[in-house]
Amino acid sequence: MVGVVWVGGRMGFERVLMDFNVDHFALFGLPEKFRTDTDLLDKRYREMQVLAHPDRYAGAGDEEKRVSMQWATRVNEAYQTLKNPLRRAAYLMLLAGRKLDVESNTAMPTEFLIEQMEWREAVAEARRAREQTELEQLYHRVKQQMKCRYERLANLLDDEADTALAEDEVLRLMFLDKLVSEIDDALVALEA
Template sequence: MDIKQNYFEFYGLPEAYELDLGQLADRHLELQKQLHPDRFAHLSDQERRMSAQYTAYLNEGYATLRSPLLRAQYLLKLRGIDTHNESSAQIDPMFLMQQMELRERVEEAPQHTDPDGELAALDQEVAQAMAELQAEFRRMIGEPSQEALDAAASAVRKMQFLDKLSREIERLEDELY
């Protein structure tokens, strides 16, 4: 094992958007047992530090590969596109308008006559839009052209908006209960 490997290699999984999450969890438990710092307690300081680094890398990799959005961002990063820190990327104006409308509905949901129903409807809309973007990403990331890679990156940028909106809906649902 080597922390110079990407997360897919580290976990012994194919470098793909579609992952068997059960296999990922099983592999995580195996590696966690192998790399747990307690197994290295009797060794030198350097070996204990290496164990801690491996464990941190293991946990970071697991969180990344387990999340569809983070996994998509990571696949793009492996191909030289960082969607985490972009501020100048162009996003479809129609999509942005839809996001503004959805955000307004989320903000107004607590005052709605049926706040639970409105939040559930919003959550469903966001989930549907996310599923469509994930399908688009899945198609595009496998294509060898730069245009396909750009389309995959565009899908991920949109997924970031929807993920944030979904978290806001969850927060409001928690506040209502």
């Protein structure tokens, strides 16, 4: 199949590249679900890198080295996307034809946004006052809420196939994710 379009150096190569555009789940042979067997994902990832990684082709010609690099890059990208639950959810939305509109999040309910602002202020305040325990408590509260939301998200995506509600959940989780890294930053700043 691929050979049919072989017309010379560069072109042939481009054709090769186009062919690996299967989706990330298919690449790893995993079902297109939010609930993912992460151990299996890890295992498949490693097996694929064993085959595709440039270290396996150090003695090969330039074209093969490039193909190997493209494949290894592709596998890395897919793995990083599926490994992180938030990125995995966003990717599932994308596959379902919903492009997340992160920039204009005005559609978020007011009370959620207010809660976010309050939390953020609490983090800033605890950071100023060097309240480590306070920061740690905040951290656990946010993490707890994220856990619940991930469970709900799994239901919405895998059982109810309600992408509209799932999108709302993903956007909220993105806020919380950002908040967690802010608390993290604050904790590190205290340590130093």
